[in-house]
Amino acid sequence: MKPHVVAAASLLLIALAATTAGAVTFNATDAASGTAGGQRFDQAVGLAYASQVLSNASTFIWSAFNQTSPADRKPVDAVTLVVADVGGAPAFASGDVITLSAPYVGNYSGDVKTEVTGVLYHEMAHVWQWDGQGQANGGLIEGIADFVRLKAGYAPGHWVKPGQGDRWDQGYDVTAWFLDYCDLLRPGFVAQLNAKMKDGYSDDFFAQILGKSVQQLWQDYKAKYE
Known part of the structure; x- marks a missing residue:
């Protein structure tokens, strides 16, 4: 395949899930699919589910923070989750990007889908809360x-x-x-x-x-x- 075709195909494989809620777009990508943690994420959690969690968490947080109007919230149009081969914390948020640690997912003992869901609710709170x-x-x-x-x-x-x-x-x-x-x-x-x-x-x-x-x-x- 030509280089630009390969690149386009690779992007298609990585960016698989997007959800919208309240005019905000939520994207989930797995940049660590070649690692054990990334593969466990794909099998136990999945991009479509993770993207929906971002949306559901935002709706829950807007209610919990009594931010019923977009005017009450941060001016965020899109939130992106990236599963990455990084160590340290289970996840972290920087602006409107949440990074989930693939090694954490791979090494977690227990119900990893529920754990990732809880972690994403925590990180989505960082996206929307005031500091x-x-x-x-x-x-x-x-x-x-x-x-x-x-x-x-x-x-x-x-x-x-x-x-x-x-x-x-x-x-x-x-x-x-x-x-x-x-x-x-x-x-x-x-x-x-x-x-x-x-x-x-x-x-x-x-x-x-x-x-x-x-x-x-x-x-x-x-x-x-x-």
């Missing part, structure tokens, strides 16, 4: 993303239990459970917190919404589970 114009600490950002994963029903068994952890902003599952506690005190708390984080960030946001400092809330939370 306080860069002022919010990383623990809170990760905690909100895991809160989304928790509320969507994809919290894995290896997470810490409610009440565990050393600091409210420890991040990930620790902060997710704490935010869930705050959200029970005032339903929609996380949505209000995220909305406030559009233009900046202060720990005082907790007191403004719930009437108590974040440190007092953390003490109350820990006391509940002692």
Whole structure:
């Protein structure tokens, strides 16, 4: 085949799935199909399913963040998932691109389809959440993303239990459970917190919404589970 025909055929094999929701396009590609992890992804998850998860997760997040209008959201027109032969974290989001680690998929012991689904809900939260114009600490950002994963029903068994952890902003599952506690005190708390984080960030946001400092809330939370 001619080089340009081969290249076109290769692109066709890689870019197999696209879904739309709310005028946003979601694409999924496997750039690691030649690796064990990429092959497991293709067999256990698949591009079409992953693309649909991106769409479903976005719809769920818009509801969880009370972003019913596109004007309330980040101006994102398309989100792309790339399965890549990279180590480190299970996945990471950079702007509107989510990279999923093929080695993580290949080495995961358990229901990998459910795990990937939960990971994608977490990463989609990063795509849509506000970060306080860069002022919010990383623990809170990760905690909100895991809160989304928790509320969507994809919290894995290896997470810490409610009440565990050393600091409210420890991040990930620790902060997710704490935010869930705050959200029970005032339903929609996380949505209000995220909305406030559009233009900046202060720990005082907790007191403004719930009437108590974040440190007092953390003490109350820990006391509940002692």
